[in-house]
Amino acid sequence: MRTSKTRPRRTRPAPNGAGDAGPGRAPALLVLLCSVAAAAAAVAQPLVLGHTLDLLLRGGDAGHWPALSAALLLGEVLLDSLTALFTGRCTAGWTASIRSRAFTGLLRGVPDRARPYSPGDVGTRLTLNAADAGGVPAARAALAASLVTPAGALVALAFVDLWVAACVLAGLPALALVLRAFARDTGASVAAYQRVQAQIASRLLEAMEGAATIAAAGTGARERRRVLAPLAELGVLGGRMWALHGRALARSGVLVPLLVLAATAVGGVRLASGALSVGDLLAVCRYAQLAAGVGGAATLLGSIVRGRRARERTLALERLPALAYGTGVLPPDGPGDLELRGVRVLRDGREVLRVDGVRVPGGRTTAVVGRSGAGKSLLAAVAGRLVDPDEGRVLLDGVRLDRLTREALRTEVAFAFERPVLGEGTVAEAVAAGPRRVSPERVRQAVRAAGADAFVRRLPCGADTPLPSAPLSGGEYQRLGLARAFAHAGRLLVMDDATSSLDTATEYEVDRALRRSVRPGTRLVVAHRPSVAARADRVIWLEDGRVRAVAPHRELWREADYRALFGADGPAPRRDHGPLPEGARS
Numbered sequence: 001m002r003t004s005k006t007r008p009r010r011t012r013p014a015p016n017g018a019g020d021a022g023p024g025r026a027p028a029l030l031v032l033l034c035s036v037a038a039a040a041a042a043v044a045q046p047l048v049l050g051h052t053l054d055l056l057l058r059g060g061d062a063g064h065w066p067a068l069s070a071a072l073l074l075g076e077v078l079l080d081s082l083t084a085l086f087t088g089r090c091t092a093g094w095t096a097s098i099r100s101r102a103f104t105g106l107l108r109g110v111p112d113r114a115r116p117y118s119p120g121d122v123g124t125r126l127t128l129n130a131a132d133a134g135g136v137p138a139a140r141a142a143l144a145a146s147l148v149t150p151a152g153a154l155v156a157l158a159f160v161d162l163w164v165a166a167c168v169l170a171g172l173p174a175l176a177l178v179l180r181a182f183a184r185d186t187g188a189s190v191a192a193y194q195r196v197q198a199q200i201a202s203r204l205l206e207a208m209e210g211a212a213t214i215a216a217a218g219t220g221a222r223e224r225r226r227v228l229a230p231l232a233e234l235g236v237l238g239g240r241m242w243a244l245h246g247r248a249l250a251r252s253g254v255l256v257p258l259l260v261l262a263a264t265a266v267g268g269v270r271l272a273s274g275a276l277s278v279g280d281l282l283a284v285c286r287y288a289q290l291a292a293g294v295g296g297a298a299t300l301l302g303s304i305v306r307g308r309r310a311r312e313r314t315l316a317l318e319r320l321p322a323l324a325y326g327t328g329v330l331p332p333d334g335p336g337d338l339e340l341r342g343v344r345v346l347r348d349g350r351e352v353l354r355v356d357g358v359r360v361p362g363g364r365t366t367a368v369v370g371r372s373g374a375g376k377s378l379l380a381a382v383a384g385r386l387v388d389p390d391e392g393r394v395l396l397d398g399v400r401l402d403r404l405t406r407e408a409l410r411t412e413v414a415f416a417f418e419r420p421v422l423g424e425g426t427v428a429e430a431v432a433a434g435p436r437r438v439s440p441e442r443v444r445q446a447v448r449a450a451g452a453d454a455f456v457r458r459l460p461c462g463a464d465t466p467l468p469s470a471p472l473s474g475g476e477y478q479r480l481g482l483a484r485a486f487a488h489a490g491r492l493l494v495m496d497d498a499t500s501s502l503d504t505a506t507e508y509e510v511d512r513a514l515r516r517s518v519r520p521g522t523r524l525v526v527a528h529r530p531s532v533a534a535r536a537d538r539v540i541w542l543e544d545g546r547v548r549a550v551a552p553h554r555e556l557w558r559e560a561d562y563r564a565l566f567g568a569d570g571p572a573p574r575r576d577h578g579p580l581p582e583g584a585r586s
């Protein structure tokens with residue numbers, strides 16, 4: 001096995017896309033400012049109200065004090081409304097930014113590396129988790145402000161009466177302990193809860209995708225049990241979280257009234273001794289309540305803990321390894337010679353592909369065959385650099401693929417897949433979408449070459465029919481994927497089982513049209529049918545991730561093992577297998 005000395009550049013984490021650095025500090029700062037101002041108004045109120053009461057009790061003119069009390073009350077209401085408004089904006093901004101970073105990372109990531117994340121899991125991360133994560137900056141600002149009220153209340157209390165302040169201060173450590181225990185215990189439960197939530201979403205999505213299979217097999221009840229199986233664990237975890245929350249609230253629910261009662265008692269004694277006025281007692285009771293309000297931080301603390309876990313989960317998608325591109329370009333008018341040298345692909349510590357010294361001649365068609373799991377799709381992905389090999393190098397016209405710019409790579413290498421994803425635009429837009437603009441004429445030509453023109457004409461608005469409202473069969477949809485690849489064909493076209501849903505006659509027609517009317521170039525075709533292998537100039541035969549042979553189909557057909565690949569037994573036929581178009585063989 002030859003391995004390259006200069007390893008190709010490894011994957012690296014995707015950089016953040018432009019414009020998704022988040023809404024910055026401003027929205028959270030606004031939340032902080034408004035809530036601190038509201039807290040300040042709340043703290044000032046008892047002092048002003050107490051003083052107003054004393055003035056009124058004395059029967060004199062209270063002057064501007066009643067108006068000041070009313071203004072403070074109004075101001076607090078207004079500031080609370082502004083806090084709610086800015087909290088919503090801040091949360092929405094951060095949610096959008098976190099979601100878009102994760103989404104960008106997901107789209108940039110090497111597709112093969114995103115495989116462990118099921119669609120349901122990704123859906124949960126991008127929706128529920130992103131929303132929880134987006135709430136953290138506003139919750140953090142609100143938490144900071146929520147500490148201003150008790151702290152301000154304590155200072156004001158000390159200003160009114162030191163004895164009552166000392167009494168409240170003595171009770172606060174117990175409340176702080178309750179909060180600490182809550183934050184610590186909640187963290188673990190929240191992480192597990194989010195994991196199980198994602199598990200249920202994944203299973204549900206799988207079941208929806210396989211609805212036809214489930215209906216046909218009559219396994220609906222079993223599937224329902226499977227989807228809902230993690231529900232019991234979710235219930236336990238949810239119960240545990242609520243119990244923690246409830247316990248924290250219950251403890252602070254006992255502590256807070258006790259603290260207020262103690263403060264009132266001390267204030268009463270001070271009133272009796274003449275050290276406090278009635279207005280002062282009113283202020284003291286209110287301040288004791290505000291100071292003990294530190295317990296309300298438990299809810300905010302819970303949101304922050306939950307949001308931080310959710311952020312980690314969501315942004316794990318941003319950190320998916322992405323391909324790094326070079327600055328190289330391909331020599332103009334190269335024939336499209338592809339070469340794989342010392343290529344090794346490892347997954348989970350296992351070698352799943354090893355290809356060394358294999359050349360795919362330019363301008364010819366090479367089929368890749370092998371049993372299921374032999375490594376055909378991986379070879380196709382490595383050949384067109386959807387995945388970098390862990391070792392070795394792939395060269396197109398003598399240039400390493402990982403040294404090419406993204407543009408050079410994607411305009412010269414086109415892919416067609418078994419199950420293309422074409423988006424929600426019109427048929428024509430779907431075919432035209434790609435690394436470069438293509439003319440409407442080229443789109444029409446590609447649609448014809450893919451054998452799709454007849455059914456596209458029958459659509460309600462022809463090629464202008466939006467895909468979601470186009471009643472297409474699997475094979476028809478597949479042909480639109482082929483048309484897109486044909487429209488953007490460069491010097492290398494990789495077709496990974498891209499004609500699997502076509503009947504043999506249509507497949508043959510598509511092959512003829514491909515040779516006649518699509519830009520000539522190198523074709524690498526993953527094939528399951530002998531007819532496709534027969535039409536190719538050469539065949540790469542893979543077995544257990546290794547190349548067993550590279551030769552024309554007619555030569556390989558002499559081997560029983562090769563014939564067995566296609567379910568053909570018996571002795572080798574004297575003539576080639578499958579329909580051979582003119583000029584298809586060298």
Ligand SMILES: Nc1ncnc2c1ncn2[C@@H]1O[C@H](COP(=O)(O)OP(=O)(O)OP(=O)(O)O)[C@@H](O)[C@H]1O
Pocket residue numbers: 112113115347348352370371372373374375376377378379
């Ligand atoms: N991301 C991955 N993680 C783990 N194993 C992987 C990954 N990608 C591919 N493999 C493994 O590599 C082997 C080759 O996979 P590949 O999809 O290339 O097979 P294939 O020949 O195209 O099969 P089929 O004809 O069934 O599509 C399989 O054993 C597969 O499980």
